[in-house]
Amino acid sequence: MRRQLFAVAALSAAVALGTAASAVAAVPVWQETGTAYVDSLSGSQGLAARTDGSLLHRGLASIPLDLRIKGWNHVGDPDIARGYVFDAYQGADDATSKMFAVTTPAGKRYEYVHRLDAGEKVNNSFAAVSPDAQWLVSGEWGDQNRLQVFPAPLLNPATPATGGALAQAPQITLDKPVRDIQGCDFVTDTRLLCASDDGSKSLFPEDRPLLQVDLDHKLDGGPVTGHVASLFALPQRSVCSGTFEAEGVDYDAARGVLRAEVVPPSVCKVTTTVYSYRLQ
Secondary structure, eight states, rough: OHHHHHHHHHHHHHHHHHHHHHHHHHOOOEEEEEEEEEEEEHHSSEEEEEEEEETEEEEGGGOOOOOOOOOOEEEEEBBEEEEEEEEEOOOOOOOOOOEEEEOOOTSSSEEOOOOETTTTSOOOBOEOOOTSEEHHHHEOOSEEEEEEEEEOTTTSSSSSSSSEEEHHHOEEEEEEEEEEEEEEEEEEETEEEEOOOOOOOSSSSSSSSEEHHHHSSOOSSSSEEEEEEEEOOOOOOOOSSSEEEEEEEETTTTEEEEEEEESSSSGGGGGGEEEEEEEO
């Protein structure tokens, strides 16, 4: 009996070890492949790859004058889906709404305004469109246990055809808290990569980590759980010393290229560094 128990225990340990090894092996390894630079005034907030491989950048100077006059003084990390450009806008700290602007391939822009729900923060840090172009994911600042989900303006038939009010859909509930998410992008139907500007190392071991969020299932208009893992610390390299800022992130699915932006400190912040990665 003792030998049988020992055999069962050994088998259980082997299975557990194999499971753990499989889990570790399942974590993708991204290898840094290059760096580029963009003017921070027009490109420090985020970026998105077009179908031809060129990059769309967003920064303070990207905000159109008519939107600035309306009070939209901050633009977040953008996304592009089926040729449509999605921008996330926010206003003053006391604002009661946030806005997503969608620009069609023909250049026509439509504005979708979301009135803040109870407890919702004013921040509108990024826009990330699901691969099926039906759902828009965004996020708030500070410590969060969720990512927000909206029907994708214009592309989801549940939204008005020419702009208007945008209601929130059931959220992505995260199994671990995250902090100061600046940008996210879909890698697959059920996986997002997100850039965190958290330098405290209190939630994850890495300083300003790139996070992976795996969904229980693809977005379908119902609630979903997201499982959070930290992949690596975003680079902080500069001739200037001080506090860096992690910003937007983009995954170019057609070319398998991941890009993440980091703004250097001090006088070096006039130029934002864009780091490129590929899966090993």
